[in-house]
Amino acid sequence: MNTLIIRVDGNVDIGTGHFMRCLALAQYWQKNDGEIYFVMNNPQSLEDRISLENMNLIKLEEVPASHEDALKLVDIFNELNGDWIIVDGYHFKSDYIDFIKQNDCKLLLFDDEGKLDNYSPDIILNQNLHAHNINYKSLKDYTKLLLGTDYVLLRTEFLNYLNHEKPIKDVATNILVTLGGSDKNNYSLKVLKAINNIDDDSLNVIVLLGSKNPHKQDILDFIDESKVNITLLQNIKDMPSKMEWADLAFSSGGTTVWELAFMGVPVIVGGTSHIEEVLIEGLNKNNLFKTITKLDEIDESNLTEIISEVIYDEKSRKVMSLDGKKFVDGLGCSRVYKNMIEK
Template identity: 45%
Template sequence: MKLVIRADASTTMGTGHVMRCLALAQVWQDQGGKAIFVLANKSSSLENRLISEGIQVVYLLVATGSHDDVNQTVDFAQKFNAQWIVVDGYHFGTKYQKDIKDFGIKLLVFDDYGHAEHYYADLVLNQNISAHKDLYQSREIYTQLLLGTDYVLLRREFWQWQNLQREINPIARKILVTLGGSDPDNVTFKVIQALNRLNRDDLEVIVVIGGSNPHCEILQKLIADSSLVISLQQNVSNMPEVMAWADLAIAAGGATSWELAFMGLPSLVFTIADNQKAIAAELDRQSVIINLGWHKDVTVVQIGSVLQELISDLRKRETMSKKGRELVDGNGARRVVSEMTSMLA
């Protein structure tokens, strides 16, 4: 079984599309298949991560989402003798899907909010809590839908934590800050400022940033001037261990929300992209997270106030942890690959 994955990452886009596709590729390869990633933008850190998984990486030389993009992607798939193409990105719309299907290759499309006018894919995967079939009324008769958190994709490093028995401490002293792979607006800076304003000497903080974060030096200076114990870590490969260590997280919406839910880690969540708003609102409604709202609208004082309250609210954090664990069981990638392989039979 061979799989071609077409996804992109950048400073503005972040790395979430590629990383959730990696989770799918890991299960595919564990079941004896091979995967190749087709990317538009070169990123040494991402490329090294994929290669370390035994995944081949190739790059496009054309405009993303264009007909030439389709042709090069299909060309790679045909040379690779791939049975499936997976695409993840909002620039892969109706025409892109139809053009791929015209070549007769099975197609899976990741989606988060019904971004295409019409769907030609064999499978549409929307792993979000807000996913519903009404988003996909305009689709081909053969198009099947994989909707909801049963299909949340978690990378291999999370699988061993399925039976985690998290202890919820009376005071949340260990805090994880993770605002995405790139954090172009430097929300991390604002969060550290809020932590500094708490006037507490009993906190330990780990700040995780991605390889494409352009603000590393600024953050290092802010941390050096802080009275708190803050560790700045880049390109972390043991994220589940860091989440298991923490009592509380401050995070960006998106794929990280599912990882935090699976790990039972109570979290305050910013939305940093429009497609995250409905998801964060529903997770807040179900008491899985506290939704801080749009990152540019939240002040340092507001962050500090909500954080100070949650640090001491044991019952609230117990509820958040329990509901998160109930929502995401860690088997989503296996379910998706099972659907894909059954369609090849």
């Protein structure tokens, strides 16, 4: 049995996207008789998801990304006779990665920006469209690059839709709003207000919130006053069914974008952080989806105009749907797993 150890964090500040893409690869390892150990500092609500997946959780007391953190991770790897370590998070720097490699651990690093001083892991995984434009410097001879959307990792629940065909309606009446597991700046409310300004009583909206979203009551108060039919759902387990329901999604620029692309859902992507702005650059260069680089800088009236335009433009939504499915085919986990086993 192969043992996979995953060092990742997830909370209101970091969000849950890093955890979710690690979970997708963990599920694939588990399906191939792997034993999974998540090593996390302050896992919060993610602890329940790990238990539901019948995977193991080791809670760290050490300061995240510190030398003590790295030392503890290597000890765990040795005690469990590990085969691979996965590290995912922007707070893990070159010295952390180098220490792990110096202790003879096989290591896969998720990297979205290419901003570390040097790179020593066995595999660098960047599943974004801008990945091929990054100049990964100071690479080791043994390091393998897995770049681009061929390596998008999708959780098991999505793979039931491998041959799914998305119907595109004349008017996108079902709108899914999903702006991250934490959405600490409450962009969800901003988008809901913009949709509410559209004078169309046929619109139905589902807004998805993570379990730790601090703005739930504000959104519920707005829903009570809204002219649009809005349903709030929290801590969703079956994300694919909600995406299948949607004629259009408004999403932040993280992992969810690739899930929507696979499902053939037309998307308006709003950047909520610096790294999402980088991801959106890749979308723009490949003419994929409608994008708003900085969601905090657009006013409500302009946001309403953009959303309304896409709702009533069947042709552009059809193009988005077809292009999304071309970029993400659902086989990313198998490709990454194969490269890890070959190593």
